[in-house]
Amino acid sequence: MNDLSLHIIDIIQNSLSAGAGRIIVTVDENLSEDLLTIIIEDNGKGMSGEIVRKLEDPFYTTRTTRKVGMGIPLYKQSALQSGGGLTIDSRVGEGTTVKAWFVHSNIDRPPLGDVANSFVLMVSANPDVHFVFKYVYNHNQYVFDSLEVAEVLGDISLSDVRVIKMVEEMIKENIKELKEG
Amino acid sequence: MNKIKSLEDLRKMKQNLEHGMNIREKSNEPESLVQIRVAMATCGIASGARTVMNTLVEKIEKEKIPAVVTQGGCMGYCYAEPTIEVKVPGKDPVVFGYVDTAKAIEIVEKYIVNGELLDGIIPTNYKTINDKN
Numbered sequence A: 001m002n003d004l005s006l007h008i009i010d011i012i013q014n015s016l017s018a019g020a021g022r023i024i025v026t027v028d029e030n031l032s033e034d035l036l037t038i039i040i041e042d043n044g045k046g047m048s049g050e051i052v053r054k055l056e057d058p059f060y061t062t063r064t065t066r067k068v069g070m071g072i073p074l075y076k077q078s079a080l081q082s083g084g085g086l087t088i089d090s091r092v093g094e095g096t097t098v099k100a101w102f103v104h105s106n107i108d109r110p111p112l113g114d115v116a117n118s119f120v121l122m123v124s125a126n127p128d129v130h131f132v133f134k135y136v137y138n139h140n141q142y143v144f145d146s147l148e149v150a151e152v153l154g155d156i157s158l159s160d161v162r163v164i165k166m167v168e169e170m171i172k173e174n175i176k177e178l179k180e181g
Numbered sequence B: 001m002n003k004i005k006s007l008e009d010l011r012k013m014k015q016n017l018e019h020g021m022n023i024r025e026k027s028n029e030p031e032s033l034v035q036i037r038v039a040m041a042t043c044g045i046a047s048g049a050r051t052v053m054n055t056l057v058e059k060i061e062k063e064k065i066p067a068v069v070t071q072g073g074c075m076g077y078c079y080a081e082p083t084i085e086v087k088v089p090g091k092d093p094v095v096f097g098y099v100d101t102a103k104a105i106e107i108v109e110k111y112i113v114n115g116e117l118l119d120g121i122i123p124t125n126y127k128t129i130n131d132k133n
Helices: A004-017 A049-054 A071-081 A115-125 A146-153 A161-180 B007-019 B023-028 B042-046 B049-062 B101-113
Strands: A022-030 A035-042 A085-091 A095-103 A130-137 A140-145 B034-039 B067-072 B084-087 B094-096
Touching (some): A004 A071, A004 A095, A004 B042, A049 A085, A071 A095, A115 A161, A115 B049, A115 B067, A130 A161, A140 A146, A146 B007, B034 B042, B042 B049, B049 B067, B049 B101, B084 B101
Parallel strands (some): A022 A130, B034 B067
Antiparallel strands (some): A022 A035, A035 A095, B034 B084
């Protein structure tokens, strides 16, 4: 994994496999506290405490197509090497929240990468899932809600390739504005 | 042209699209669309699945191909990632392995548009090492 935006796709894929109908992604850059936090919450089927404990073991996976599961261990490693950490809060039947935090200025922190692109691809590939994307930069935030966008688009699906780049541009312009203040 | 920033900007752009509507009118019937599923598990993402997905989206938009790009999980072909499954209406789904940007464009131009056979298909009778145990 080259950057954090790829880990975000990886965790969203887990949420989708857990049957989530709503996924909320928050990226919070707080420069005064020198902290970068990424939270991914879903309303999927959730996991028991026992399974959550096993997740950090790369040789634990629920899938049957292969015998290793590196997603969470790699993500956690990125967080730990940047002076941060990772927690998983999950309840059976309610959903799962994966929170990772990083020391923003740490030289070992992977770059954030193109989060707008990651997010738009997930939204367009799964038009029936309700996605919310919050980008917080020094307490100012931009919120993208796929239901609002779907309403604007009307009979044109979020998966229509002609709208993907438009939605990506919209998210990027808003993030840019947040950062430029 | 001004950049799209608000939902209102998006609404205006969408109206322009409606005027130019042609081949995509069938988009309400998913069975009539080519479905391209990109494997997006850890193995796929780490080997470049997102780049492949972006390439496919750009290519099918440019060529105005009635297709949708979706995502899937790990199919067990981790050794051959990035992998994509292509389902052309009326044909059996086909899985391609080791898909990079050039291969993705070749798959769209040759397999999807022209119906030509291509190298790089993972046979359906392939068994993963786990199946063999």
